[in-house]
Amino acid sequence: MKILAIGRNYIDHAKELNNPVPVEPVVFSMPDSALLRNNKDFYYPDFSKDIHYEVELVVKISRVGKCIPEEFAHRYYQEIGVGIDFTARDIQAECKKKGLPWEKAKAFDGAAPLSQFVDKSRFANVNDINFALDINGHRVQQGNSGDMIFSIDALISYLSRFFTLKMGDMIYTGTPVGVGPVKIGDRLQASIEDEVMLDFAVK
Numbered sequence: 001m002k003i004l005a006i007g008r009n010y011i012d013h014a015k016e017l018n019n020p021v022p023v024e025p026v027v028f029s030m031p032d033s034a035l036l037r038n039n040k041d042f043y044y045p046d047f048s049k050d051i052h053y054e055v056e057l058v059v060k061i062s063r064v065g066k067c068i069p070e071e072f073a074h075r076y077y078q079e080i081g082v083g084i085d086f087t088a089r090d091i092q093a094e095c096k097k098k099g100l101p102w103e104k105a106k107a108f109d110g111a112a113p114l115s116q117f118v119d120k121s122r123f124a125n126v127n128d129i130n131f132a133l134d135i136n137g138h139r140v141q142q143g144n145s146g147d148m149i150f151s152i153d154a155l156i157s158y159l160s161r162f163f164t165l166k167m168g169d170m171i172y173t174g175t176p177v178g179v180g181p182v183k184i185g186d187r188l189q190a191s192i193e194d195e196v197m198l199d200f201a202v203k
Helices: 011-016 070-076 089-098 152-162
Strands: 003-007 026-030 051-053 055-061 077-084 130-135 138-144 170-172 187-192 195-201
Touching (some): 055 138, 070 077, 077 195
Antiparallel strands (some): 055 077, 055 170
16 A cells, blocks of 8 residues: 655645646655554654644545546546645755755654545535635635646546556545644644544644
């Protein structure tokens, strides 16, 4: 099982970080040790002083595929969940300044809290799914899959050019505008279509 993640997949989010809007997907990967399941608490790491939240829809691959045409990509996933892509923004900034890869800012242990998955048949249109993040009862992010620069099907097609997609692989599809820092004591609740699917604390 592998985790592939997409950066800057919403125009307003790219702009809020003063990043250029990408002309092709920005891709990075995370090890399975980044996953945080079953609403377990997130423990603030001692190597960063600026951890940011990023709520994202997550797609689970359901069959093996390579070089998948976009028009057939819908056949390769059946379930959708919601996750958080925690980012050590201070470490990421250092890496960017030096022109170095920034996986250690994105893929550290516990950096990817993940909900349970639901069947995509629950949604009338996968390109019109609302999702959100609340911190301490206050809405901080709200997105819709229709606002992605690269749709779910486009991402699957693109990624499969470089990586054989296998059953159980996960794609974090990018975050909308509104990212910001978390602190110890915060409670995060991520939802899809107003159903809370992820609920955990920062310790």
